[in-house]
Each structure stands twice: as structure tokens, then as C-alpha cells.
Amino acid sequence: MTDDADRAHADASPRLDGGIHHVVWRMWAVMPWLLPAFLCVSGMLVPGAAVPFFLAFSGVIVVPAAGIAGAFPRRMLRHRGAESASASVSWLLLLHWGSWVMLALSFTHQGWDGMPRSLLRTVSGVTLSVEAEHTVFIGAAIACVATWVGVVLMTLWARSVEPRRAWRTAAAWAALVVGPVLAVGSVWGAATATAHETDAAGETRIAASSRSSEEQHVLVEDRYERQQEALSTARAVIGPGVWAALPTVIDQEPGCGPAPKACYRIRIGYVFTPEGPVDVEEVRAAVAGAGWTEFEAPSAAEAGALLSAAEDTGGLLEFSDYSNGSYTLTLESPAWWISPEVFDEVATGEQVGVPDRLYAPDEWPELG
Numbered sequence: 076m077t078d079d080a081d082r083a084h085a086d087a088s089p090r091l092d093g094g095i096h097h098v099v100w101r102m103w104a105v106m107p108w109l110l111p112a113f114l115c116v117s118g119m120l121v122p123g124a125a126v127p128f129f130l131a132f133s134g135v136i137v138v139p140a141a142g143i144a145g146a147f148p149r150r151m152l153r154h155r156g157a158e159s160a161s162a163s164v165s166w167l168l169l170l171h172w173g174s175w176v177m178l179a180l181s182f183t184h185q186g187w188d189g190m191p192r193s194l195l196r197t198v199s200g201v202t203l204s205v206e207a208e209h210t211v212f213i214g215a216a217i218a219c220v221a222t223w224v225g226v227v228l229m230t231l232w233a234r235s236v237e238p239r240r241a242w243r244t245a246a247a248w249a250a251l252v253v254g255p256v257l258a259v260g261s262v263w264g265a266a267t268a269t270a271h272e273t274d275a276a277g278e279t280r281i282a283a284s285s286r287s288s289e290e291q292h293v294l295v296e297d298r299y300e301r302q303q304e305a306l307s308t309a310r311a312v313i314g315p316g317v318w319a320a321l322p323t324v325i326d327q328e329p330g331c332g333p334a335p336k337a338c339y340r341i342r343i344g345y346v347f348t349p350e351g352p353v354d355v356e357e358v359r360a361a362v363a364g365a366g367w368t369e370f371e372a373p374s375a376a377e378a379g380a381l382l383s384a385a386e387d388t389g390g391l392l393e394f395s396d397y398s399n400g401s402y403t404l405t406l407e408s409p410a411w412w413i414s415p416e417v418f419d420e421v422a423t424g425e426q427v428g429v430p431d432r433l434y435a436p437d438e439w440p441e442l443g
Contacts, residue, residue: 107145
């Protein structure tokens, strides 16, 4: 009778002794807690991340919640007397854990310089845009949830006696290969998508940065001249008098480009003190006639902006009250790709200074 009872108990559990399933079973005891903790502290491993401690503090909630959810199917199997992972869930668990690793690697942190940073960029050394990296993160999150649901369902629907089928064990070994291949493939796809992103001129980053240094310098000067010409039209309408030029800024705004010094924007501006009142409606009509589209910018309105407009390529024009009866007119260009070496040569950095010499509406300072 005792032997029959022992045999019945053994048949009641989805048990597979030894091999990869036994290794997965032992890893299952710690992985549900270790991987969420790795995600929460990943920001501390990213050089230059600005606020990594926020994610670390969130671990007080994330780690227990994810740990309990991840360990739940294992507790069910242990209750049935299992001593090894069932072949039906081993391959799902391996993919599930790999998804957690990709979540931690692709989690984007804001750097002190305003640029996005992540462990994936640091470890792989490839240039990734924020959009491409977010796609990797979302894909990993979907895979993480889907594989966990699969593990739960397989555990709930597990037969009392699971047949020993070679293909199930092969699937677990295949997951050890497929997981890294999918991870490398997603990074390669993200890097390829980043390389083919276009700037305001419709050029890819590779094509734009492949120009010689001299060609890129000439292009920067040409874009500066065209920007001044565009602003000259609005200046002539606002007032025929002289305008005091603000410092020209050529810099990389936060969120511009997938990496530091990958792209640049040009910002120019003037201060004008009219002899009489300025007809804002006439300025609006002139701006609209030049192809600009006016929009409401709450933050700009709070700063005294009378008019905010944009063009199709992404340039932003703003006409604001300055002080003591004066007005400012600024124009910020869209973003264009550039090689890091040339960026260092043309960038001015953020400049805050008093207005420069005076210019007529059809005149402007030379670049440099």
C-alpha cells in the first residue's frame, strides 16, 4: 500500500528531474525578485543619468509586486509536489527573464545634459534615437507580460502527469538561443531605424554627416542666411527702424538627435523699440503670408508672447513684449544632422547677453 501511495503522489506532479528544467526551477526561486531589482537600480549604472534614485525608490513597490507575481506559478507547482520546472513552461520562463533584462537595458533615463541615456546605449555603444529605444522597451514589456501569462496558463492547465517529450526540452534549449538572437535583432533594428531618421531637410544622419567639414560649414552658413531672410520679412512689417541683434545661438536642444552633438538648431533674434504703436494684426497677416501657421503656446503667452507661429519644416517664430515699450522677435530653426566634429566648431552654446549693434530690417550680422 505504501508503494502505491508513493507512486500516486509522484504521478500527481508535473515533475521532470535533472537537465535544463531542474536548472530553470532553481533559477525560478530568485529571478522574480532579482530581475525587477535590476530594473530599479539600472539608472545608477548609467553614466550621467540625472534622476536614477527615483526609479530605485520605486523598487519598494515594483520588486515585491513583480516578485510575488513571478513566483506565484512556482508556488502552485511546489504545492503539487513538483521538484523541477515543467517542460511546458521552461522555455517561456527563459524568454520571460530575457524580457526583463531588455526592459532594464532599454529603460531611458534623462542625463544631466538633457540627452537621453540608457544601459543599452552604454553597453552596446550604438547610436539609438529615443523613439527607437522606446520601441525596444515596449516590445520587451509586451513580451514580458505575454510570457508571464503563458507561464500562469500552462501551470493552471498542467496535466497531472506530463509526458516526457523531447521537443519540449528542445524548446527550452532553443529559448537560450532565440532570446539573445531576438535581443540582438531588436537592437540592430533600432540602430538601423535611427540611422535612417531624417532631419528637417529630409536627409538621413549618415548622409548629412558624410559631407566634408568644409561642406557642412557652408551649409550651416547658408541655413543661417535663409533664416535671417525669413525673419527680415516680419521685421520690415513691424517697423522700418533699426533693430538690435540678440546673440546668435547654435546649439543642440534637449531631445534633438539620438546622441550628443548629432544635430543642431540656430536661434536668432532682435529687439525693436518703435516710435509708435505696433499693429499686431498686420504682423499676423505678414507672417501668415510668408507661410507660417500661428498657434497658441501657453508657456509663451505667460512670458508675454504676442504671436507664436511655426512653419512646415519645424521652425518657430515668436513675437513678444520685451520691456519699456520694446519688442523681441526670435526665430528658432528646425533641427539638422551634423557630424560631432563640425558641431564642436560651429556651436556657440547658450548665450544670454545684451543686444548687439543696430541693423535695418534687410540687414543682419554675419555668422561668426
